Amino acid sequence: MILKILLSGDGGQGIQLIADMICRVSFEAGWHVTSIPNYGLEQRGGVSLNFIQISDKKIVYPKFSKPDVLLIMSSQARERTEEYQKDSKDIKILDIKEIEDNLKKNNVSMQSYNVFCLGMITKILEEKNICKKEDVFTLIEKKLSTKLGWEENKRVWGFSILN
Numbered sequence: 001m002i003l004k005i006l007l008s009g010d011g012g013q014g015i016q017l018i019a020d021m022i023c024r025v026s027f028e029a030g031w032h033v034t035s036i037p038n039y040g041l042e043q044r045g046g047v048s049l050n051f052i053q054i055s056d057k058k059i060v061y062p063k064f065s066k067p068d069v070l071l072i073m074s075s076q077a078r079e080r081t082e083e084y085q086k087d088s089k090d091i092k093i094l095d096i097k098e099i100e101d102n103l104k105k106n107n108v109s110m111q112s113y114n115v116f117c118l119g120m121i122t123k124i125l126e127e128k129n130i131c132k133k134e135d136v137f138t139l140i141e142k143k144l145s146t147k148l149g150w151e152e153n154k155r156v157w158g159f160s161i162l163n
Contacts, residue, residue, distance in 0.1 A: 002055040003128060004064045005121065008081045009073030011039055011048045014114030018071070019050035021118055021139050025131045026054045034062035047080045054130055067091060069124055071117055094120050111149055112156040115140065119160025133161055 005022065009015045019035050027033045031054045038049040051067075053059050070085065072078045072095045085093065096103075096113060108116060122136045137157060144153055 001128070002053060002057070002059075003069070003125075003130065004067045005052040005054070005069045005071070006064075006067035006081065006084055007050040007052070007071045007073075008077035009048055009071070009114075010076055011046045013048065013073050015039075015048040015050055015071075015073065017143070018114055018118045018121070019052055021136060021143070022052055022054075022121060022125070024139055025135050026125070029131045029135070031055065031130060032057060032059050034059045036062050047074075047076050049077075049080070054125075069094065069121065071121065072096060073113065073117065092124065106159060108156050108159070109149075109152060112152050115144075115153045115156045116160040119157055123161065 007015045007019055016037055016039070019037065023033045023035045034053045036051040038051070039046060051063060053062060053064065065084070066087070067084055069092045070081060072081060072093065074096070078095070078097070085091065094117065096117070103113065103116060118136065118140070122131070122133050125131045125136075126133055140153070140157060144150055
């Protein structure tokens with residue numbers, strides 16, 4: 001089994017944080033994991049990508065041309081990942097544009113979109129028996145509980161897991 005995940009967004013949106021959480025929890029659960037971060041010099045505002053592979057076997061080559069899961073968190077990222085969206089019927093695309101109205105309706109601030117998206121990906125990982133949502137939450141809590149906005153992130157995490 002191998003799962004290829006491409007995360008895309010603007011620098012500062014938490015793409016690398018999401019990648020770190022996914023990779024840590026998968027590795028701690030005994031999976032082979034690779035992560036290739038990709039971001040420009042302008043780090044904040046430029047497109048930020050992360051190519052993740054999770055496998056039950058050693059991963060020979062960490063880069064890929066077709067993800068199984070594609071997260072798109074901005075219009076700039078949508079444009080940058082067009083080549084990865086070909087044959088999208090085989091790709092689970094999580095596009096913030098398609099859920100943003102629901103997020104706004106539920107008073108989710110833009111600063112917590114990354115936690116919501118991590119929750120959506122966590123549900124996929126749990127369905128594939130890669131990890132448990134409780135393990136991801138433990139990592140998030142360890143990383144973010146002392147930061148401003150923790151209560152909002154905790155609320156959004158619960159909302160993302162239920163939806």
